[in-house]
Amino acid sequence: MSLHPPGNAQYELSLTRVIDAPRSKVFRAWTEPDLLAQWWGPNGMTTPLCEMQLWVGGLFRTVMQAPDGTEYPNQGVFLDIVPPERIVFTDAFGPGWVPSNKAFMTVVVTFEEHQGKTKYTARALHWNAADCLAHEEMGFHRGWGESLDRLVALVTTQMPG
Structure with missing residues (x-):
């Protein structure tokens, strides 16, 4: 079974970039909390x-955390972790597979070898059209794009080999 069906999932938002x-x-920048905290979130946000x-x-x-102090908590569980190829997580469940109050999305992040670089793809899969549209209107492409810019800066200039 492939995690990459032909084309996009019905309610999918995604970003792909080749990272040098x-x-x-x-993968480490995604899986080590102290590293993820350095780039997670759009510009101006911190991840305390x-x-x-x-x-x-x-x-x-x-x-x-936004500059005005407003906090945006997110919680879920990992569904799949294949170093250094893939991470899948969802907010549909909490620890112990307890269903969350409202499932919003499942995220599939892949890290593909690409001529010594990484082809990075983040796919946000939503349960319905309304959630997908809401996420797009929240600024998915801008916010996830800015996060990705910060991730790229971390892995290309700040993180030791």
Whole structure:
């Protein structure tokens, strides 16, 4: 079974970019809480809390903070982790597979070898058209794009080999 069906999922938003860094390094930036906290969130946001239990069913929790102090908590679980190829997580469940109050999306992040670089793809898969549209209107492409810019800066200039 492939995690990449032909074309996009029905309610999908995605970003793809080739990053001039090995995928092991980009994967580390996604899976080490102290590294993820340095780039997670759009410009102007910080991530004062990042907690990861890197196993299937393990907790993935972040709190992003806006310049005005407003906090944006997110919590879910990892569904799949294949170093350094793929990370899948969802907010549909919490630890212990307890259903969340409202499932919003499942995220599939892939790190493909591409001529010594990393072809990075982040796919946000939503349960319905309304959630997909809401996420797009929240600024998915701008926000996730700015996060990706920060991730690229981290892995290409700030992170040791």
